[in-house]
Amino acid sequence: MPRTSVEGKIFGVVLIAVVVGTAIPFLLQKWGANPLLAWSGGLLIALVAALALVRPVTRNLNRGLNSLEGGLLNFRDGDxxxxxxxxxxxxxGELAALYNEVGEILRRERAHIHQRELLLDTVIQSSPLALLLIDxxxxxxYANTSARHLLHDGKALQGHLLQQIYPxxxxxxxxxxxxxQDGLTSYLDKEDSHTLHISxxxxxxxxxxxxxxLLREMTRELTRAEVQVWKKVIRLISHELNNSLAPISSMAHSGKLLSEKMHSQQLAGVFDVIADRCRHLTDFTQGYARFAKLPAPSAExxxxxxxxxxxxPLQPFSLRGELPARPGYFDPAQLEQALLNLLKNAAESGSPEKEITxxxxxxxxxxxxxxxxxxxxxxxxxxxxxxxxxxSTKPQGVGLGLALCREIADAHGGQVRLHNxxxxxxxxxxxxPWPDTP
Incomplete structure (x- = not known):
């Protein structure tokens, strides 16, 4: 159906009124009425008819304009x-349809922006990077979850002065x-050393x-980098020592055989000492080599x-509490070695055997x-x-026990913590962690 304009409606009403106002005087004159009275009466009737016909048009127009005004006021208020x-x-009607179309577009855009904000907030809140926005x-x-836990014991930070969180x-x-400051800063928290990068x-x-x-926990990354450097050093030293120990050990063995032919017990004893120290040094370097070449865990x-x-049977201890019903999941050989190191350290610390648990x-x-x-x-x-x-603080210690424990834990995605x-x-x-558990 073709649309009609408001201007056309009003023009039609006025045209009808003009026609009526012109026709009535002619009819009245034909019936013998005074011309002046006839034209005056015709104009009055035409005016009344025009008002009667225009009123519905303007009333509907005002109602529509009021509705449109109310909708635009809602837009201004964000509704x-x-x-x-x-x-x-x-x-x-076309304006109302256009208003509804614009409203639908704005609703979709607002929903899209809201979803993007939720997604962004979820990402930021889940990030291990602590974030603070200060006005x-x-x-x-604004402060994400990591910042709240790092700086305020998990409590809300929004609205606080920055100085209020320092205690x-x-x-x-x-x-x-x-x-x-920009860069690395270190601190001790509950006997654990932490390193953060601040930006x-x-x-x-x-x-x-x-x-x-932005505050980023760098302890694990720096520890891993440090361990990798140690491993490179250990591999280099082990390689050089093994290259030297092999001929020394061979020459000591040959010297001992020669001294036995010469019936020189004193010289044979010297070669025995050399061979024994070579074996000790070989065992020493092999221990470090095992740390440097720790294989990836085969968890089961x-x-x-x-x-x-x-x-x-390997290291006495007491079991504390009940064993979990759910089986463990780890490399059994590696974890057994780590626990043996810890139990051995406990036994060597001067603790009574019954207190090792x-x-x-x-x-x-x-x-x-x-x-x-x-x-x-x-x-x-x-x-x-x-x-x-x-x-190591032990006179005969080599400093591998706890380092190997940490390396095994890191390889499993875990961690080792020490507390007095x-x-x-x-x-x-x-x-x-369990498999596939962050």
């Missing part, structure tokens, strides 16, 4: 949910944030200066009961094995370096 139900075949007055206007942070970290940047948003702080389901039964726990995220003792414990300085290769116990002693926790 795009209102649609106009104007079933008209004129220009106002020009040093108020925190909840390690002093070194608070100082680095306050001084707007500061400023930008203008809504004509106001803002500051973006393992019975906790069988693991405990294999360990107890192993506790095994599991949850939805992973497996936790805890070795505890009542030995001498460790100083803060030793705790920070205990997991490094070559580091209240009342004396040390507790070493070895955590391994």
């Amino acid at each position: 795009f949910s209102i649609s106009l139900a104007l079933d008209r075949k004129d220009q106002l 020009h007055s040093d108020h925190i206007i 909840h942070c390690p002093p070194e970290l608070a100082q680095a944030i306050e001084q707007k 500061n940047s400023t930008f203008v948003l809504n004509s106001q200066k803002h500051r973006l702080i 389901e393992v019975s906790w009961r069988k693991l405990v039964e294999r360990l107890q 192993l506790q095994i726990e599991t949850d939805a995220h992973g497996q936790l094995l805890t070795v505890s003792d009542r030995g001498n414990g460790m100083s803060d300085n030793v705790l920070q370096q205990a997991l490094l290769p070559f580091y 116990r209240h009342g004396g002693g040390l507790q070493v926790s070895l955590w391994l």
Whole structure:
């Protein structure tokens, strides 16, 4: 159906009124009425007819314009949910249809933007990178989950002044944030050493200066890089020592045979000492070589009961708590070696044998094995370096036991943590995730 314009409707009403106003005077004159009265009466009747016919048109027009005005006011307030139900075949109907079309586009765009914001917020909240957005007055206007856990014990940060969170942070970290440092900063938290990379940047948003702080946990990455450097050094030293030890050992053996022919017991004893030290040094380098060439773990389901039964004859300990019903999942040879190292360290720490315990726990995220003792414990300085290769406080130690434990845990995607116990002693926790568990 073709549309009609508002102008056309009004023109039609006026035209009808003019026709009526012209026809009536002629009819009245034909019937003998006074011409002046006839034309006056005709004009009056035409005016009344025009008003009567124009009123519905203007009333509908005003109703439509009011609806359109209300919809536009809703747009101004950010409400795009209102649609106009104007079933008209004129220009106002076209405006209403255009309004509804624009409203639908705006609703779709808002839903799309909302979904993108949700996606972006989910990504940021799930990121291990701690993020803080600070406004020009040093108020925190955005902080993700990692930032809340790192800086405020998991509590909300939004709306707080930046200075208000410093008491909840390690002093070194608070100082680095306050001084707007860029780079690495280290601190000790609950006997664990942490290294963070801090990045500061400023930008203008809504004509106001803002500051973006990014904090990235670098401890694991730096530890892995450090271990790789140690492995390269160990491989190089082992190669050079083996190249030298092989001919020395061979020459010592030949010298001993020659001294026996010469019946020189003193010289034979010298060659025995040389051969013995060569064997000791060979064993020493082979131990480091095993650390440097640790194979990738071959994980499988393992019975906790069988693991405990294999360990107890090798190094006595007491089992603490019940064994989990769910089997473990790890490389049995590697984990057995790691636990033996921990149990041996506990025995050598001066702890009574009955105080050396192993506790095994599991949850939805992973497996936790805890070795505890009542030995001498460790100083803060030793705790920070205990997991490094070559580091040992024992007179005859080679510094491989705990380093190998950490390497095995890292290879499984887990971690090793050391804590001094209240009342004396040390507790070493070895955590391994389940497969496909972050």
